[in-house]
Amino acid sequence: MTVTSTELKANSRDIRPGRIIAWTLLLIGGLIMITPLLFMFSTSLKTSGQVYDLRLIPAAPTFDNYIKVLGDGRFMQWFLNSTIIAVTVTISNVFFDSLVGYTLAKFEFRGRYFIFLAILSTLMIPTEMLVIPWYLMSSQLGWLNSYWGIMFPGMMTAFGTFLMKQFFEGVPNDFLEAARVDGLNEFTIWWKIAMPMVVPAISALAIFTFLGNWTAFFWPLIVTTSKELYTLPVGISSFSAEASIQWELIMTGAAIGTIPTLLVFLLLQRYIVRGVMLAGLKG
Amino acid sequence: MAKIELQKLVKEYGKTRAVHGIDLTIEDGEFVVFVGPSGCGKSTTLRMIAGLEDISGGNLLIGGEVVNQREPKQRNIAMVFQNYAIYPHMTVGQNIGFGLYTSKLSKAEKQKRIEETGKILGLEKLLDRRPAALSGGQRQRVAIGRAMVRDPAAFLFDEPLSNLDAQLRAQMRLEIKNLHRRLGTTIVYVTHDQVEAMTMADKIVVMRDGNILQVGTPTDLYENPVDVFTARFIGSPSMNMVEGTIAGGDLSIEGAGASGLGLPTHDGKVLVGVRPHDLVVGEFGGAGLSASGTVEAVEPLGSETLVHLALGKAQVIATAPGRVVPQIGSTVSVHAGTGSLYLFDAVSEKALGRA
Incomplete structure (x- = not known):
């Protein structure tokens, strides 16, 4: 491919000081975000003796940690637990948050505004404050140390309801009528008309909910006592609770744990940017 | 096929009354157009017929049965919306077929109907496309197709051509009219465009402030408007109105002369209406209305020119035939023959008759 002088001129015009500053800032921001991930991956390829050698590229990279972690039945169980919990809670949120959001956005009924405010007000209460009531509730109802006990606080969220309500308000009533x-x-x-029109919002909600639950640590740690029910973050953290902190195994577990989150994001992110809704309206 | 009857139909939003107890009968197979300015209650009335708005008072009958409490789906009507409302996530074929969603027809029969409908509307090659890949006119056809495929008792159209450009609008007007002729289904059509009303309707219903002002054929409304509003609303450009007085059997208008007119028995102030096409530029010696005025603007249309005149205190539009384009600022004579003047009571604005 040849580059014409006109194209060269056009490209050179694009390199303005403002743009250089913006790129530099983005590059710095990107590096700050990616560096821990690089070290995580790098550490996962090191032996226990090399963990404190901060070179990014290990002197003698090895996949032993991966073999060890993946061969440990507990790790696979935690991975499965996290998958079941994150997928179930995500499906539940997409279903219930959308249903409630749609109802609040598209139906006129007495008390609608009050209900919406009541739902929104729960956003102001920090999770830490809710943990004790959740625990007492779980204890009374026999939900401690169970999947349901881990999942129930997140099965429907105020944030998801609010997000979906806002998006459903943008769906023209003509479609529904x-x-x-x-x-x-x-x-x-x-289900057939309104939901397909808010696919970008559903994708965003699904990504947030999945990531939130995949990485959830505090509540699963409190509500579970049996190691078989640990979620991945709780399980990985238990590597540090044993005789010594096994950083290389923690980092390997964390590296494997990022794979589903990357997959979910890659699968769904294209829907976020695809605005399908207006295509059926006046052009 | 269905006859639709509106009996003292009322719509209230809280304390505000949007439709004031209107009566109307739409005969089976008739093409009825509701026309009026924004906020006149025409769309609300249509939505009550569709079942999308609750009826606050009176009765709505479709096919002789009161349907006030029936859901839209139980009324066997189909509706085409202003914004088309075709589903963006479905193909053209799926959109058309969606009208049969609750139908008990077999899959093969449904497919046959979709293909037939697509053929009638010239969409047969587009059945696999998504709405985003269609033009405005094609999208409107899809919306019509979705309504047609069900073979409903009546079609309801809510300003369906408002979003199309002038050329496409004219084409779609003709297509809808032809479709009606072909299907013979009752159509209730809402528009604020009087040209659409005049060109498409068997019967026009003129509405204002939630009331029906006049019901009649396009010619009826054009020739015999019952009041000033209808007279000015129907016809383009709008009817000219000048003030006048009838005294002792003579009509006097400031800045104009009138002679040989058969006037109604009325004494007092009147509004004299004359359509721009009846007020012709040029000298004239016969009976009727004659006047001279200063040309303020001209709109050459090719076959004729619309001439804006200052006639005394009034502003009027006259027509110059052929390719005559008067000079702006010049004084020209205009005349209107007998039978082309519409007289209205100046206070009640009700029609008194023609002269």
């Missing part, structure tokens, strides 16, 4: 005239019931209208 057209479906009503076509004979659909309200549930089918929500």
